[in-house]
Amino acid sequence: MGNPKHILTYGDAFVDYIAVNTENNQFNRHLGGATVNVAAGASRLGLPSKFITITGDDDTSAFVRQELENEGVDLSYSIIVPKKRVSGVYVHFTPDYDRIFAKYENETPDLQVTAQDLVEDAFNDASVFHMCTGTMFHPEALKTTLEAVRLAKRGGALCSFDVNIRPLRWDSEEQCRTTVFQFLADVDILKLTTDELAFLMETDSVEKGIGRLSEFNIPLVFLTDGKNGTHALFEGENFHVPVVPVQPVDTTGAGDAFVAGTLRYIHLNGLPKTRAEVVDCALFANKLGALCTTKHGALTAMPKLEDLERLS
Known part of the structure; x- marks a missing residue:
């Protein structure tokens, strides 16, 4: 592909228990988590993808590692701590099939990848x-993320940040905002939704939010x-930048597919240097996000390059 380097992602793996109907009384189990979806989504787009995470020695952790390896994601920089238990997320649906993150289960929140676990060569x-932001609410994980950004900048890697705010994980809204803001000076690529912009900038006006950002x-x-x-x-x-209209059945993971698309473009071409290149990048990412909504699930719905023919 012309670039010998890899995409490196850091975050938590989750098991998503996703509702199979809008009554939210039956669930299927899937490997999930925003950074998992991006790491796997990048691999599905033909990129060398490596993931930093922590798992344990139980069956659920083995399931997580096997699923990631099946996706072609390299776990050589991930760690195993026997007592670690992978978190669970329950995803409900509204009548319009918009997702709601209803409940989190985390038996071992204090077992995290530490700054000392990071390998400089990875960056x-x-x-x-x-x-x-999926792990940043935890003090140890926050330290790890700050060190990861430092290593990335020192190693010459671009820094990509999807704020991906989940309010239930934070002690307060202000803690979340303050944490996000401390990373923005080092970010090269930022992805957020209009709702996240409103939350972070404390305004319902997209125009004012963009101005503050x-x-x-x-x-x-x-955005x-x-x-x-x-x-x-x-x-x-x-x-x-418009998106090709599709008939959505499940919006879970669409933002992660969008991010995977931007990472592919930037991995191959570098950071866009002109407005036309930015549009090309966004058009490609929009197509991937749209395609993701035409299938149920998150990781299971991450598109491959050949899927783009369906929108041509």
Whole structure:
């Protein structure tokens, strides 16, 4: 593919218990978690993908590792701590099949990847390091993420950040905002939804939110808005990139598919240098996000390159 480096992702693996109907009384088990979806989604798009996470010695952890390896994700920089138990997430659906993260189960929250567990070569050999807020609410994981960003910047990797806010995980809204803001100075690519923009910037006005976000001078920002497409913020401009209409059946994982698409574009081409390149990147990512909504599940719905023919 012309780039010998890999995509490096850090985060928690989850087991998603996803409702099979809008009554939310039956569930199927799937490997999940935003960073898992991105790592696997990148691999499905033909990228060398490596994932930093922590698992235990039980059957659920073995299931997680096997599923990731089946997806072609390299776990050589992940760690195993026997007592660790993988978290569970219960996903409910509204009548319109929008997802609701209803409940989290985490038996071993204090067993985390530590800063000392990170291997510098993993970052030196990465084109992009990707993260989200999924573990940042925990003090140890926050330290690890800060060190990961430091290693990525020192190693010359671009830093990608999907804020992916899940309010139930945080002690307070202010803790969440403060944590997100401390990373923005080092971020090269930021992805967030219009709802997350409203939450972070404390305004219901997208225009005002974009204005406040622009003060952080992030090189590339994608503000996703579901079927309405994506706003791209680049070099002081704000422009809209449409998405091909589809008939959605499940929106779970669409944002992660979008991120995987941006990572593929940037891995192959570097950070966009012109408005036209930003549009190309967003159009490609929008297609992947849209395709993801046409299948049930999250990881199971991550598109492959050949799936794009369905939208041509």
